[in-house]
Amino acid sequence: MRDNSFDRTIERNLVQKWRFLIPEYEAVKAGRHESFRSVGEFYRHHGTCSQSFRKYYNRFLQSGKDYDLLPRRRGPKWRARREPVGIDAEIVSARLKGLNRYEIHADLKERHLKPPSHSTIYRRLKQYELNRRTKPMKEEKRRIIKEKVGELGHIDLHQLPRDMFLTPPPRPAFVVCVVDSCSRLAWAEAIESKRALEVMFRTMRLFQALKTHYGVQFAEVLTDNGAEFVNRSHPEEHPFEAMLLELSVKHRYTRPYRPQTNGKVERFWRTLDDDVIDGTTFDNLDHFKKELFDYMIYYNNFRPHQALGGETPKAFAETKNTDFQSTN
Numbered sequence: 001m002r003d004n005s006f007d008r009t010i011e012r013n014l015v016q017k018w019r020f021l022i023p024e025y026e027a028v029k030a031g032r033h034e035s036f037r038s039v040g041e042f043y044r045h046h047g048t049c050s051q052s053f054r055k056y057y058n059r060f061l062q063s064g065k066d067y068d069l070l071p072r073r074r075g076p077k078w079r080a081r082r083e084p085v086g087i088d089a090e091i092v093s094a095r096l097k098g099l100n101r102y103e104i105h106a107d108l109k110e111r112h113l114k115p116p117s118h119s120t121i122y123r124r125l126k127q128y129e130l131n132r133r134t135k136p137m138k139e140e141k142r143r144i145i146k147e148k149v150g151e152l153g154h155i156d157l158h159q160l161p162r163d164m165f166l167t168p169p170p171r172p173a174f175v176v177c178v179v180d181s182c183s184r185l186a187w188a189e190a191i192e193s194k195r196a197l198e199v200m201f202r203t204m205r206l207f208q209a210l211k212t213h214y215g216v217q218f219a220e221v222l223t224d225n226g227a228e229f230v231n232r233s234h235p236e237e238h239p240f241e242a243m244l245l246e247l248s249v250k251h252r253y254t255r256p257y258r259p260q261t262n263g264k265v266e267r268f269w270r271t272l273d274d275d276v277i278d279g280t281t282f283d284n285l286d287h288f289k290k291e292l293f294d295y296m297i298y299y300n301n302f303r304p305h306q307a308l309g310g311e312t313p314k315a316f317a318e319t320k321n322t323d324f325q326s327t328n
Helices: 009-029 039-045 050-063 087-096 101-109 118-127 135-142 196-214 239-247 259-277 285-301 313-320
Strands: 153-159 174-180 186-191 220-223 250-253
Touching (some): 186 196
Parallel strands (some): 153 220
């Protein structure tokens, strides 16, 4: 009996069909076809549609190979969807540190080219009965994750209320702040514009102040996705992004609409409001700048910090960094 397992007749017919249709389609597009005035008439006559025809046509244009004119195997590409070996152990380890699925995904993305999706991570957590955070997980997450001064800096802008000034500035005023994730050492200054260029120059001053007075030099910084900080498409053309590239500082971004991701600087704004702004009236912006400078010295050198076990940021930094230095 004849073996038809390797008969290529159907494939040859399909290739011949599409090879005939492609020049005819191009003639219709160029307005040179004798019978068809539009591609719609062309599709209806040959019993196809725009979606199917364009799929094969675009494949063929890219490669010029006949096999791109043949149907491809449908169904899940299971080989491409296989998860890296040992990924479950990494997910469990990250979960025990108190991370949620979005934070776990970001953590895995640094080590794997194609980490599991958020939904896959959640399924794994549910499989190991870790989908609900336990008290030890919450306590672990509250600990200081960064163990070296300067590993990560939190940066943010905070708009000042106009009614705190007897003579308000002509434009909205802001405070830009950098907080060290490990020691909570911070420096903040007021600015009169949130344009990227102004924020970039002021952030450089904050970096210099922390480096000069406390020996803090950042390896990474975390900001929100505001236009004053971020340009994902062309970071080298954005003043703030270009400044970080020049300083070899890695830029991390918070998850959109999740200010909790940048919680340490958000907590600083609450402290600043409680200690300096609320219930106080300043003559003008210059008056506030002077008070803010004095407060930053107090905050870093003398104010006990609850998250640091009652130590001041300066004293805590001295215990964490052997290279720590202070000129104050």
